[in-house]
Amino acid sequence: MRFAELFGREPDGRWAAPGRVNLIGEHVDYAQGLCLPFALAQRTVVEVAARTDGRLRLRSLSETDGWEGTLDEVGPGSPAGWAGYVAGVLWALREAGHEVGGIDLLVTDTVPLGAGLSSSAALESAAALAVDDLFGLGLGGSPTGRGTLVAASQRAENEVVGAATGGMDQAASMLSTAGHALLLDTRDNSTRQVPFAPRDVGLGLLVIDTRVRHSHADGQYGARRASVEKAAATLGLPSLRDASLADVESLEGEAQRRARHVVTEIARVRETVELLDAGRLADIGPLLDASHASLAGDYEVSCAELDLACAAAREAGAAGARMTGGGFGGSAIALVPLDRADAVADAVRAAFADAGYREPEIRPAEPSEGATRLS
Ligand code: GLA
Numbered sequence: 558m559r560f561a562e563l564f565g566r567e568p569d570g571r572w573a574a575p576g577r578v579n580l581i582g583e584h585v586d587y588a589q590g591l592c593l594p595f596a597l598a599q600r601t602v603v604e605v606a607a608r609t610d611g612r613l614r615l616r617s618l619s620e621t622d623g624w625e626g627t628l629d630e631v632g633p634g635s636p637a638g639w640a641g642y643v644a645g646v647l648w649a650l651r652e653a654g655h656e657v658g659g660i661d662l663l664v665t666d667t668v669p670l671g672a673g674l675s676s677s678a679a680l681e682s683a684a685a686l687a688v689d690d691l692f693g694l695g696l697g698g699s700p701t702g703r704g705t706l707v708a709a710s711q712r713a714e715n716e717v718v719g720a721a722t723g724g725m726d727q728a729a730s731m732l733s734t735a736g737h738a739l740l741l742d743t744r745d746n747s748t749r750q751v752p753f754a755p756r757d758v759g760l761g762l763l764v765i766d767t768r769v770r771h772s773h774a775d776g777q778y779g780a781r782r783a784s785v786e787k788a789a790a791t792l793g794l795p796s797l798r799d800a801s802l803a804d805v806e807s808l809e810g811e812a813q814r815r816a817r818h819v820v821t822e823i824a825r826v827r828e829t830v831e832l833l834d835a836g837r838l839a840d841i842g843p844l845l846d847a848s849h850a851s852l853a854g855d856y857e858v859s860c861a862e863l864d865l866a867c868a869a870a871r872e873a874g875a876a877g878a879r880m881t882g883g884g885f886g887g888s889a890i891a892l893v894p895l896d897r898a899d900a901v902a903d904a905v906r907a908a909f910a911d912a913g914y915r916e917p918e919i920r921p922a923e924p925s926e927g928a929t930r931l932s
Contacts, residue, residue: 560604563616564661568604569691574682574928575600576668577675577729578764578881578890580738580753581841581848582826584856586723588785588819589744589798591826594725595753595924596733597764601679602666602931603643605687608659613647615640617664628659633716642677643684645713650688653709657692672766672918673887677718678726681710682928685731690930697928700732704746707731721779722883733927740830744798751833753924758838760876761895765905766918767862769886778883781815781858788816798823818856822848842877842892849879849889858884862914866891866905873897873904890922 560568575596582592608614613631616623617639624640631648635641647657662684668676685706689697696702710727714720728741728748738753755761771777789797791812792804797819805817825844832840849867853859859880867878870891878891893901902919909917 558616558618560606560661560663563663564606564614566606568661568663569606570687571602571604571665571931572683572687572690572928573600573602573666573931574679574686574730575733575925576679577726577733578762578888578922579725579729580890581829581844581879582725582741582822583848583852583879583881584781584858584884585819585822585826586725586741586743587721587782588789589796590819590823592725592741592743593738593751593826593829594729594733594741595738595922596729596927597668597674598923598925599668599674599920600666601664601668601676601683603680603683603687604663604665605684605691606661607691608661610659612659613644614661615643616662617667619664619667619670628657631717634719635717639680641718642680642713645717646681646685646709647688648717649709649712650685650694652712653705655692655694657688657694660688660691662687669766669918671770671887672768673882674764674766675726675730675882677714678710678730681713681727682706682730685710686928686930700748703731703927707746720775721782729927731928733925735926736924738833738924740826744796751830753833753838755838755892756895756923759895760839761893761898762922763870763875763891763893763898763902764881764920764922765866765870765889765891766920767860767866767886767888768915768918769860769862771860771885777858777885781856784812784815785819788812814855818851821851839876842875845877845879845890845892846871852880852884860885861912862886862909862917863889865908865912865914866917869905869908870901873901875901
């Protein structure tokens, strides 16, 4: 189904925004921490035409349901489903005082859905950039303006869709540049492009999608978020960003373990960035491994399939491996010597077959550019 067949005219343009993986800095973006995601080559593409009557007509080639309504019908919980990510962005921009009209929008391509690669942030970012261009908001041309689009996308996700996520995914999709990872400081939302080109040093990254979709992931995500906010409150701190390891020691039981993950993970991001800045990309493997151990042990957001993916990759020669994203399924990443990439992928597939798991989907990852207009 083409745009013109659905909407009776041609689109004004096409916009694309990528999915992401997080290199390191997991489950810290709601604790004012540091994270280091990069954009993937896989992108979500939207064709969009502006309307003057405030109506929204939203369709996707990968969804059976579309949505039609007016801007005034959009708000917390409405519309439900995938259309909430798109309509929510328009709502959040209006809430922030920007004048936007209606749109006809067709999603023609998408980042793999449900793989933990932030297909939702990619959709929000593509829609946000389209709306910015079509209604002349003037935000997409500078990192600061793009930061406003990131904030609107995050608000759409938090308030319209109702998922209490941090802002890492939207920032990665909107602000990344090719050949770099994005150092995001979620305390003030400042960013820095950190050179990250594994291929230049004979390394590659594999994204291993376990194809596990954990049905309780949303509740567990909210529970982790609540526990780190409670730990910060117990310590009398605004967030765990300001906590020391001594502070962590003063906590007990589960609170201590959750807080230890956050505090040590933020330190690992700093160490990773130091190594990358020093041209020592090949040395970051142990930090990836330590991040995974912390997420699996202290934070308890891994699962058997993610653990096996990382262990099998390491055993077959990966320099480091960790789960990436929210956890409980989704994807892991492995840093591998390029000449071992196929062997590592084969070993992970074999380990999954032996364990009786579904065959994982394994893709190479290349640090790519953020959201952009295509035509
Ligand atoms: C999900 C959320 C992000 C972040 C990660 C964990 O991807 O959308 O905001 O919290 O989990 O790092």
